[in-house]
Amino acid sequence: xxxxLTRGGIEIIAVFIGIxxxxxxxxxxxxxxxxxxEETALISIKEALVSDSTSVYWIIxxxxxxxxxxxxxxxxxxxxxxxxxxxxxxxxxxxxxxQYLVQDKSIYESQIKNAGKKIVQVDSVSAAISNVYDYLxxxxxxxxxxxxxxSTKTVxxxxxxxxxxxxxxxSITNSLNIDQSAMFSSSxxxxxxxxQLTFHYDTNFFIKRQYERGLKxxxxxxxxxxxxxDSKK
Numbered sequence: 048x049x050x051x052l053t054r055g056g057i058e059i060i061a062v063f064i065g066i067x068x069x070x071x072x073x074x075x076x077x078x079x080x081x082x083x084x085e086e087t088a089l090i091s092i093k094e095a096l097v098s099d100s101t102s103v104y105w106i107i108x109x110x111x112x113x114x115x116x117x118x119x120x121x122x123x124x125x126x127x128x129x130x131x132x133x134x135x136x137x138x139x140x141x142x143x144x145x146q147y148l149v150q151d152k153s154i155y156e157s158q159i160k161n162a163g164k165k166i167v168q169v170d171s172v173s174a175a176i177s178n179v180y181d182y183l184x185x186x187x188x189x190x191x192x193x194x195x196x197x198s199t200k201t202v203x204x205x206x207x208x209x210x211x212x213x214x215x216x217x218s219i220t221n222s223l224n225i226d227q228s229a230m231f232s233s234s235x236x237x238x239x240x241x242x243q244l245t246f247h248y249d250t251n252f253f254i255k256r257q258y259e260r261g262l263k264x265x266x267x268x269x270x271x272x273x274x275x276x277d278s279k280k
Contacts, residue, residue: 085166086276088158092176093272095154100265102148103258109146110255116141117248124235124244132228139212142247143202147191148184155180175271183264190257193250201247208237 116138122128123135130138155176159166167173205212210230234240 084158085168086279088154088166089172089272089276091154091158093269093276095151096179096265096269096272099148099150100262100269102146103262103265106146106148107255107258107262110251110258113141113145114248114251114255117244117251120244121241121248124241132231135231136212136227139205139210143198143212145194145198147194148187150184150187152180152184169275172271172275175268179265179268183261187257187261190254194254197247197250197254201243204237204240204243205234208234208240210234210240 119128119130119138120135120142123130159173159176160180165173167176202212211227
């Protein structure tokens with residue numbers, strides 16, 4: 048009888064151990080899947096952020112060039128420097144067009160935000176990524192609108208002052224025999240255009256600072272991801 052009870056106890060323990068082991072194995076398998084999903088998502092997002100940071104860097108450089116062009120316009124108007132017709136035309140084209148950030152949020156939305164469960168296990172890393180995609184990029188969308196409106200108003204002020212932009216492919220100067228140099232001289236006496244140029248110059252300082260701040264936030268998120276991935280190796 049005693050042996051029977053002992054055997055039964057051993058069997059119960061064995062069953063318990065088997066169930067516990069099975070549950071542990073199942074949980075471990077699920078954990079491994081989460082870890083793998085986390086690693087895949089973070090690597091993909093890091094690559095996307097690196098690409099975005101490169102784009103933002105060149106946007107900043109483009110804005111610096113735009114500031115230089117606007118400054119030269121204002122110096123030309125105030126007789127502090129003399130620009131040729133070709134230089135004036137090229138710089139006016141530069142003010143009309145600008146670079147902006149083309150955002151791709153698909154990886155973040157599919158692998159993290161809309162994944163149905165928490166993928167990134169560390170809150171600081173998750174917050175750094177969310178800060179970029181849910182806040183910074185929305186802010187930069189508004190900055191893009193500001194850039195667009197600024198360039199549009201500058202071009203409108205120029206054309207309202209009697210100005211036009213010549214290009215190598217479609218040369219108004221050559222086809223219509225118009226004196227573009229005289230046109231620039233006349234446009235630069237228009238107070239509305241001069242005021243808009245000054246406003247363009249001042250506003251671009253703010254716009255550039257927003258992209259510089261954005262670049263720091265993106266770089267910080269990249270560093271956070273890299274540090275976390277390195278700690279798991």
